[in-house]
Amino acid sequence: MGWISALEWRFPGFSLAPTRVFWWFLVWVAVLGVSALNTGNNALYMLLATSLGAFVASGVLSRHTLGHMRGETVWPSEVWACAATRVQVVVHNTSRWLPAWGVVCRLQGLPGGVVLPPVPPGGKVGVSLLTRCPERGRLPRPELLLEVRLPLGFFVKSLRLPQSGELLVYPRLVAAALPRFSGLPQGKEERGDRRLQRGGEVELLREFRPGDDLRDVHWKQTARQGRVIVMERREQERSLRFLVLDPHVRDPEDPDTRRRFEDLVAEVASVARKLVHAGQAVGLVVGERVLPPAWGPEHLRRILTLLALVQPTHGAAGTVFAIRGQQAVYRLARDS
Amino acid sequence: MPQVVWQRWFGAGALMVALLLGLAGTVALPFLLPLVVVALVLVTRGRPLRPLPSWLENVVAVVILVSVAAAGGLPFGVMRPVANLLVLVAAVRLWGGAERQRRSTVILLLAALNAAGVASATHPALAVYLVALLVGVVVAFGHLIPLEMAQRYGSGVPRGWPPARMVIATALLAFLVGTPLFVLFPRLRSPFAASGLGTRPVSGFREAVSLHQLGDIKTSRRPMLRVRFGKAGKVQPHWLRFAGATLTHYRAGRWLESRKQRPEEELKLFTAEGGAVEAEITLEQSSDRLFLPPGTRRLLPPDVHVWVDGAEAVRIPRSLEPPTTFRVYFDPEAVNTRPPAAEDLAVSVNLEALRRLAREAVGHASSPRRQAQALEEYLQTRYRYTTTTAAPLRADPVEWFLFTARQGHCEFFASAMVLLLRALGIPARLQTGFAGGQDVGGGEYLLRDANAHAWVLAYVDGQWQIFDPTPPEGRPGADAGTEAISVRAFWAKLEGFWDRWIITFSLTDQLEVLLRLWDFARRVGRWLAMGAGVLLVAALIWFLWPRRRRPRQTLTPSELGGILWRLAEEAGWGRECLMRATPAQVLASLLPRLSSSREACLWLFHAHERVVYALGSQPPRRRVMANFRKVLAELRKACGEVGRTTNGRGPNSQAKRARRQARLPSNGT
Known part of the structure; x- marks a missing residue:
């Protein structure tokens, strides 16, 4: 509607949508007006004037409330696609006299919302908003949407507050089984690996780091020093394990292909997370990008970042270049 | 539970409407009772009510129609039977009306009944009622809408009532906007004039008495x-x-x-x-x-x-x-x-019937005075006073009053007595005017429209005398002070103002107000124009001032982070290392290199920590920039290599050292 565009020009980020109450109010005013005109009853004129006055008052006060609201969002450090994410929202009320009541907070384009507690004049409140990002990737931070319906609910007036910065959404987590890495038979490999990984002389004692094997904890030193101390053994020949994701597909634009590719990425991400949390070193190969095997939260973050940004590309199934070590290859099956 | 809250609000609204309808006399008490009872149940019950089964509603509908038809009242105008019907329907729909699909119907019914009650009221308390209604609606919306939103988003139930300031501001603004609207709405009819919705004449003097006027008389x-x-x-x-x-x-x-x-x-x-x-x-x-x-x-x-x-x-x-x-x-x-004169004996209705009745009324009284007194007493005691009349158009109203209805207002009584006297051969006239009044002190009496009255002049004993056949309850009295x-x-005075400028506000009054405003504007035109100009300028300033460009006073967390990043780069941190390092690590590497700006550096990093991790307030820009410049100056002054990190030297530091060594002249060359 042209006048709404004009409103947006004057009040950037502002939008207006009539509610069912508004349409019923129009009917009410019309019927009341005709009755008052027909009868000349001044009491009906009073009721009509009160109704229209209340309509104007509601518009003025809701606009005042919305015009004095500011807000920002604080996202958690890890955001997963299709998973419930709790976003902290801080809303400021810069009005000097009118508290903000009944304000609804939402994120543009994302589900979920929260009704704010009363925001005193000149004050602020912080609330937790549960939402869900539908897809992975690097996205601009969604705008914060503040909606006001009160005092009388004729319109839903909303204000979009842009949020600076970007958001990295990791692939969604699925229940994925651990892969069978190519190379030595599973059982022998595991036995041997375990011995190799945990064997060897103790090279040094150091502080515990996330990802360390709990069996390497030196309990005596831990009790003595009051912090968790682990034994770092001389590293044996470790087998290098890689998760390989082939991004080449026949038709990247096909929706079904994209859906299947997303499932694939989700599986790889879930497997990687499981392995790293289990203390295993794992690397990632995506196309020509290689992340060497490592462990720890920082490495996991690199893996997930790479997986969050990978896109399917057109081409025949890529040849996985020869890498030293074992690998689990994830590739979309060709259409028959 | 929101449904219980809706239910209680509906009950409160219904009680308010019932009070208005009862006081305004729009609906009789027997019809109001079901609504009141249902409303009380809604208010007091702690669990949501289910609607009545449809078979029961159908049975009740028949009962409603029968009772409305039996109460009649159509000759008085459509308002009364329609109001009776709406009240009973509202009572039925209120039961279980808090369910989502029934809410609209209940709200519509209550609104319609409210309008009917308001239309029937003339007392100054109507203004108080309208204010209370507006406040009640604002509070109800402020209570219910957040509940509905919270239920929609599943985010818990917000407690509390809407702020008093919001409610008061809404009421005040509504009054400020509504008052000029009330004055300016076009009046195409005189107040209380006849209309298709029902006639409701108002009490007051009329020079031409018409007994066929239908409906209730509203007291002005x-x-x-x-x-x-x-x-x-x-x-x-x-x-x-x-x-x-x-x-x-x-x-x-x-x-x-x-x-x-x-x-x-x-x-x-x-x-x-x-x-x-x-x-x-x-x-x-x-x-x-x-x-x-x-x-x-x-x-x-x-x-x-x-x-x-x-x-x-x-x-x-x-x-x-x-x-x-x-x-x-x-x-x-x-x-x-x-x-x-001769016309004082003229009777244009059924003379024989009147004569018969008159003889019966006067009994054995022989003198004209005694006969007049007997007639007066007969009408006062045998007939009932009421302001509700429904004389059919085809019958003579006086005959209808004397022989059928046996009730009416003062004009009926006076007219009947005049015709009965004439039937007995006693000259009689009808006189209309005002009687009674209110003693307002100081020997002064105030007479209102409600004091309009009709009485009889009878020529007895050679002189005209006044007789008043209206029963005492219908006779305007003198209120003592x-x-x-x-x-x-x-x-x-308040009532007078209310009646004069609100209830009977007419097109003439509108023109009068506008003319007065125009006169006032002409007299103070120049000052008015100046005042309007000042207001316009003030409004422009108020509107445009927030939109002027002014530097931001505080820094956002991302801007503060950028400043710390700049300091770390200056200290020799490479980009890749910085991405893996924590602010604490960077601070630990900077502090050994600083002396005079050490406090400034600490303040910057603590401010960043507060803003990012503790949701603290954003630091003022001026102070941040001042500290940043101080630290940067000291870092640039130092010609040595960058500080150590907890993980060892930054990779760029070795490259810088190599470059510096390449530039330094060797001894002997």
């Missing part, structure tokens, strides 16, 4: 006359009678007289000497006639052209601005009117 408390008696001792109740018209001709249910000006000698009726009592009468409203005591001997009219018309009314120009004051001298025990004179006077 508009002040009409103010009377101050001279030094005559205690004022007697029968002094409070002021005639506006004396009517002789009755035909087809109407008393009419000619408005034509009578010959000049008619005015001589009121120029005689004498008159024991002196009174100063003030007309509070615009009028085309003077209201005089029936025994007026001498009239000192206002200084305008006056004349007497066919109804013996002393007429003045209607354009005369009120208040209009004049003085009279009157004999309270006499009636000053023309001698009896009390100790709280000032409060009563204030309330009387």
